[in-house]
Amino acid sequence: MKSNSKTRLDKFALLLFPLLALVFYALLLNTNRTVFENPEAVMYLYIDNAAKGNFGYGNSIRYANDISFSGLEIGDIILGGYPDCAYGRFSHVAMYVGNGQVIEAFVDYGVHIRPIDHFRDYKEVCLLRVEAEPEIKEKAVEYAQSLQGKMFYALAFKPGERIWNCSKLIWRAYLEEGIDLDPSRDLWISPDIFYKSEQISIIRERGV
Amino acid sequence: MPVNLSRLYFIHITAIAAGILSTYFPGMDILVALLYLLLIGFEARRAYQLPRWKQSLTALIWQAPGILWALILITSFNLMGVYEYAIFLLQFWFTPLLGVISLSGWYFYFDKPIYYYLLIYLPFISFLYYLGIASFMYPKTRFDFNQPSRISFIKPRDN
Numbered sequence: 001m002k003s004n005s006k007t008r009l010d011k012f013a014l015l016l017f018p019l020l021a022l023v024f025y026a027l028l029l030n031t032n033r034t035v036f037e038n039p040e041a042v043m044y045l046y047i048d049n050a051a052k053g054n055f056g057y058g059n060s061i062r063y064a065n066d067i068s069f070s071g072l073e074i075g076d077i078i079l080g081g082y083p084d085c086a087y088g089r090f091s092h093v094a095m096y097v098g099n100g101q102v103i104e105a106f107v108d109y110g111v112h113i114r115p116i117d118h119f120r121d122y123k124e125v126c127l128l129r130v131e132a133e134p135e136i137k138e139k140a141v142e143y144a145q146s147l148q149g150k151m152f153y154a155l156a157f158k159p160g161e162r163i164w165n166c167s168k169l170i171w172r173a174y175l176e177e178g179i180d181l182d183p184s185r186d187l188w189i190s191p192d193i194f195y196k197s198e199q200i201s202i203i204r205e206r207g208v
Numbered sequence: 209m210p211v212n213l214s215r216l217y218f219i220h221i222t223a224i225a226a227g228i229l230s231t232y233f234p235g236m237d238i239l240v241a242l243l244y245l246l247l248i249g250f251e252a253r254r255a256y257q258l259p260r261w262k263q264s265l266t267a268l269i270w271q272a273p274g275i276l277w278a279l280i281l282i283t284s285f286n287l288m289g290v291y292e293y294a295i296f297l298l299q300f301w302f303t304p305l306l307g308v309i310s311l312s313g314w315y316f317y318f319d320k321p322i323y324y325y326l327l328i329y330l331p332f333i334s335f336l337y338y339l340g341i342a343s344f345m346y347p348k349t350r351f352d353f354n355q356p357s358r359i360s361f362i363k364p365r366d367n
């Protein structure tokens with residue numbers, strides 16, 4: 001009798017996480033059917049690139065681009081990208097907070113403030129301006145700054161406030177002020193989404 | 209030992225899948241992390257009959273990927289170009305514990321958040337967690353002479 005219950009417990013231990021994964025997947029599918037049916041969704045882009053052998057953020061050597069950061073205003077968005085990035089032209093995004101600094105999320109540092117100069121390392125770089133009042137942009141920056149120290153996770157979904165990636169941080173900061181920069185309603189945000197957003201104008205760019 | 213190891217890997221890999229999906233539902237990732245700790249504890253308890261060296265080897269092989277990536281980060285040794293991605297791989301390896309790790313935010317030490325250091329030490333902490341339970345938490349049936357046990361040499365006296 002005892003050994004029967006032990007065997008059952010042994011099996012249960014093995015089945016628990018596959019079952020949980022199935023339940024989560026079913027719930028995710030049920031609430032986001034349109035995303036799964038959209039061939040341009042970020043996950044399909046990632047799968048396509050993985051099939052071509054492109055993983056992660058691409059070939060990250062220092063490209064020393066010559067873009068000028070002059071004239072940037074608080075709340076402007078900076079995109080950076082390496083060749084062969086698995087999720088689009090750009091692999092990273094940050095928001096200008098003034099004094100030559102940006103707020104961003106990165107795996108080593110979590111959500112943090114850093115000098116803008118490291119965007120010179122990217123081959124592709126683009127400066128964007130959100131079409132909004134300066135007060136709204138300042139509030140977006142304040143919100144992002146309040147998240148300093150929070151954890152980075154590359155596969156962070158849109159919901160939740162404990163786990164962030166670079167794109168989710170910027171998207172959410174503006175969403176808190178009523179500006180949704182992602183028209184795709186995808187599960188994840190990728191940096192390219194900001195480039196395509198209709199509420200954004202391009203200040204200048206380097207690369208392709 | 210191969211059975212114990214296979215079970216550990218199966219639980220760990222399926223917990224990674226469950227962990228990723230659970231992050232869509234805030235709070236569920238914490239539940240996954242707690243269940244993961246519970247199941248690993250349960251697996252460690254199953255290994256009580258193994259000799260200490262086999263328990264250590266099981267824990268070591270189970271955490272080998274994590275230990276490798278942590279050592280690459282600690283030593284800055286760029287093994288086959290993996291250094292740059294080591295922290296991503298380490299974080300991915302510990303996806304099952306993401307819910308718990310993410311609670312460690314707000315603190316910085318030498319310019320890096322606490323979770324960064326936690327990730328580096330987690331392979332070793334996991335190793336000790338498994339070994340600690342396997343070595344010191346015997347099941348209640350320890351005096352059941354029909355069960356294999358390290359103290360099975362104690363036989364009942366014939367009256």
